[in-house]
Amino acid sequence: MLWLCITLPQLPLEALQCEQGERPTLVTVLEGNVRSVVCCNPAAGRIGLQPAMNFTTALAILPEVIAMERRLTAEQAALERLATWAYQFSGTVILGELFADLQRARTTALWLEIGASLRLFGGFRKLIEQLEAELGKLSYSYQLGIAPTLEGAALLARTGVRVAITTAAALRARIENISVHWLNLDPWITQQLQSVGVRTVGLLLALPRDGVAKRFGPEVCNYLDRLTGAAPDPRPTYRLPPKxxxxxxxxxxxxxxxxxxxxxxxxxxxxxxxxxxxxxxxxxxxxxxxxxxxxxxxxxxxxxxxxxxxxxxxxxxxxxxxxxxxxxxxxxxxxxxxxxxxxxxxxxDMLSGATEHGEELGHTLDRIVARLGENQVHGVKAVAEHRPEHSWTTAAAEDRRPPLDFPDRPLWLLPEPKPLQLSGMPALTGAERIESGWWDGGDVRRDYFIARTQQGAALWIFKDLRDGSWHLHGFWS
Amino acid sequence: MSASRAETLEQLARLCRNGREGPPPRVEPSGSASLDAVLPGGGWQSGTIVELMPVSDGIGELRLLMPALAKITQSERHVAMIAPPYIPFAPALLRHGLRLEHFWIIRAQSAADILWSAEQTLRCKSFGAVLAWPSAIRDREVRRLQLAAEAGSSIGFVYRPPSAAHESSPAAVRLRLQADAVGQLNVDIVKCRGARAGMSLAVGGLESAGRQRLTANT
Missing domain, CATH: 3.30.1490.100 (DNA polymerase, Y-family, little finger domain)
Known part of the structure; x- marks a missing residue:
């Protein structure tokens, strides 16, 4: 197993907004009765505001600073979206825990098992390059760490050591000189360790296990075992949702x-x-x-x-x-x-021109549908029906098989037949009787004719045999 | 800039482009030998805008294009009608040989949407011809469509009211359409690159069966 850990030090801020604003902005959290800064944007950092600072102090420095309340639900949602996204690089993704306390607010992480993906992506460098290119577009601040254990990768990511470590021995050598305050331990414990002179990870690992367990509790030893790989570290993997x-x-x-x-x-x-x-x-x-x-x-x-x-x-x-x-x-x-x-x-086949064409057609129609609305773009098809208004219908692309043979018809049809006032009887040709529709209530009894206007236009008109009225129904355009 | 000067410049630009860009324009025969004889390239040429100005509905303004549209759809390219004034009647389209699975109606409403849709479809290489009925169109917009038609190697047919014949337009071909009392379609050449304006042609050979029946019965 080889784990890539992505830590998200700015998640409390970036889960709430994704553009880096020009105005100094920070996220705060209330612990007991003290409100502190969890993290701040670069604009706030430039004027001296920093994480863990007392909010009252921050306000004294910049009274008009924009302050947001930390929201764990937003962070959880962002982390889950990221885990889903990360699945493209690895079949095994593990979500880190969100810590409500101030000290660990900036340590939120997720892990990808990359040992199995290396070959797929063409090696280490290519995988990381591709991952960083994609991750960069999502506008999260992140740090990466690679190690054979989950806690090892997280520790390297937090400290910003950009080295890929692939064996437990190399990991141990690499973390010896790291300060204990980077460890994923209760802040109270790391303070205690430092006060008794155990400042580095190496010194802590050199202490007798029993003594450490007795003094700081067994969970410290468990953590160190998982960090170095001396003990397994099973965790539930994130499952890709079906929807x-x-x-x-x-x-x-x-x-x-x-x-x-x-x-x-x-x-x-x-x-x-x-x-x-x-x-x-x-x-x-x-x-x-x-x-x-x-x-x-x-x-x-x-x-x-x-x-x-x-x-x-x-x-x-x-x-x-x-x-x-x-x-x-x-x-x-x-x-x-x-x-x-x-x-x-x-x-x-990507080289097939027909596919390319089809895709281009699809994209063009999509753009037009997006702008004009779903019902405004359609095809037409003919329907085997006597009544002209029912002998056509709008149709989707797949479904336009030509039906049976049709009698001769004009190219333009009016949406509704238009009543005509005839002054004198025009020369009529091409008589055709259409009677149909008694079974569905759309009863039709009409005599259709072609009438020629003085301008030479050919109109498709009919006489309604039920009441003798004349209507225009189309143009032989 | 005078119209003729603008045209010369446009032609020059075209010549320059021709040197670099590969395929020559495709030409769809109109189906009428007399019309093909005056049209640049000998038919409806891809990459051009054709303005059609019928004096009234129902004189053959659509029939004129049917042979070309049928061939375009039969060669797997698409045809779009944007904001047609009436329903293009499927049974008649079929009889004219149009393959309906390659035919699209885009019911844009506003002038801006109509021109935008025309530009999008003309630019798309899948479309061989685009017929548009804009409520209004300015020179600048005709030029935009012209560029889109060149980019997509498609033909843009723009239907305009007969009064537009008196205005100038950068379209390559401008035809006024009218019919005589027996329904014979006449094409007046308002403008045509390489042909004399003011000519009038009786266009035969494009009758639908309906017209033939009409003449037979008269």
Whole structure:
């Protein structure tokens, strides 16, 4: 087993917003009766605000700083979305625990077993490159660590040591000089260790086990065993859900469509990660914009063929969003998809021109449907029916087999027959009687003719035999 | 810039592009020998915008294109009608040889949506021809469609009211359509690259069975 650990030191902040704002922003948490800073954005860091600082001090430095309350549900949702995304790189993903306490708020992690994926991705460097390229697009701050044990990889990630360590012996050698305060132990214990002079991991590992267990409790020894690989570290792996459902809670209400695109983009990229992990695509997904007071706005995004391109998803979603009036500001965004299908472009010969054409057609029609609405783009087909208005119907692409032979018909049909006031009887030709429909109440008894106007136009008109009225029904254009 | 100068520049630009870009434009015969004789390239040429200005509905304004549209759909390319004034009647389309699985109706409403849809479809290589009925169109927009048609190697047919014949337009081919009392379709060349404007052609050989029956019965 070889574990890649991704730690997310800024998750408390980044789970709530994904653009790096220009205004100093921080996340705080109340412990006992002291409010402290959990993490802050770069703008806040530049003016001297930092994690673990007392919030009162932070306010003294910058009274107008934007402060958000830490929200564990948002962090859990973000971590789960990331785990789903990470599945594309590994079949074994483990979610780290979220710690409510201030000291461990910035240690949230997830692990990927990469030993089995190395060959698939063409080696170590390629896997990491690809993973970092994708991870970078999601706009999370992260640190990576690679080691044969879960805790070892996490420790390396937290300390920012960018070395891949593949054996237990190398790991032990590498962590000897690391300060004990980086260890995933109760903060009270690390303080105790430092106060008695045990400052490095190496010194702690050299102490007699019994003594450590007696003084600090057996869990310290257990942890050290799992860290070094002396004891196994079984944990439940994250299971890929059969349906996709992701939620992004915003730090504040988002009013503008433009601003909604930031979380939307991140969510679509994570979604594509899920699709890659499942090795599939989608033809339909649903966005729910959650509002505080009113019912959520639901947008269904449909594609003419299965796809998994986050850019195309974004183009379509954006087009729909721009034509949707959101009743009020959004407090959260949800993305869900239930049915999946292999993207057609991926499972057939990529060099085939026909496929390329088909895909291009699909994308063009999708864009138009996204802008004009589902019912505004369609094909037509003929139906074996005597009544002209029932002898055609709108149709989807797959279903347009030509039916039986048809009598001669005009190219233009009016949506509804239009009553005609005839002044004198025009020259009529091409008489055809159409009688039908008594069985479904759409009773029709008509004599159709072709009438020529002075401008040379040929009209398709009929006399309704039930009341003798004349109607225009089409043009021989 | 005068219209003729703009045109010369456009032609020059086209010549420059021709040097670099590979395939020559495709040409679909119109089905009428006399019309093909005046059309640039000898038929409806891909990468061009054709303006059609019928004096009234029902004179053969659609029939004129049917041979080309049928061939395009039969060669696996698609045809779109954007904002048609009436329902394109499926039984008649079939009789004209159109393959309906390659035929699309896009019911855009606003002028902006109509032109946008036309541009999207023209630009898409899957479409061989796009017929559009814009409520209004300006020179700038015709040029945009022109570029889209070149990019997608498709033909753009833009239907306009007869009054538009008096205005200038950057479209490569502009035809005014009218019919005589017995329904013979006449094509007036308002503008045609390489042909004399002001010519008028009686277009035969495009009758649907309906018209033949009409003449037979008269």
């Amino acid at each position: 996709y459902h992701a939620r992004f809670e915003f730090d504040a209400e988002i009013h503008s469509t433009e601003a909604l695109l930031f979380p939307l983009r991140r969510m679509l990229r994570e979604f594509v990660g899920f699709l890659r992990a499942r090795d599939t695509g989608v033809q339909k997904f649903t966005l729910r914009f959650v509002h505080r007071d009113t019912v959520a706005t639901v947008i269904h995004v449909g594609l003419s063929m299965p796809d998994r391109s986050s850019e195309r998803f974004l183009t379509l979603a954006r087009e729909r969003l721009e034509h949707t009036e959101l009743p009020s500001a959004s407090v959260a965004l949800e993305l869900s998809a239930e049915t999946f299908a292999m993207p057609t472009g991926l499972n057939v």
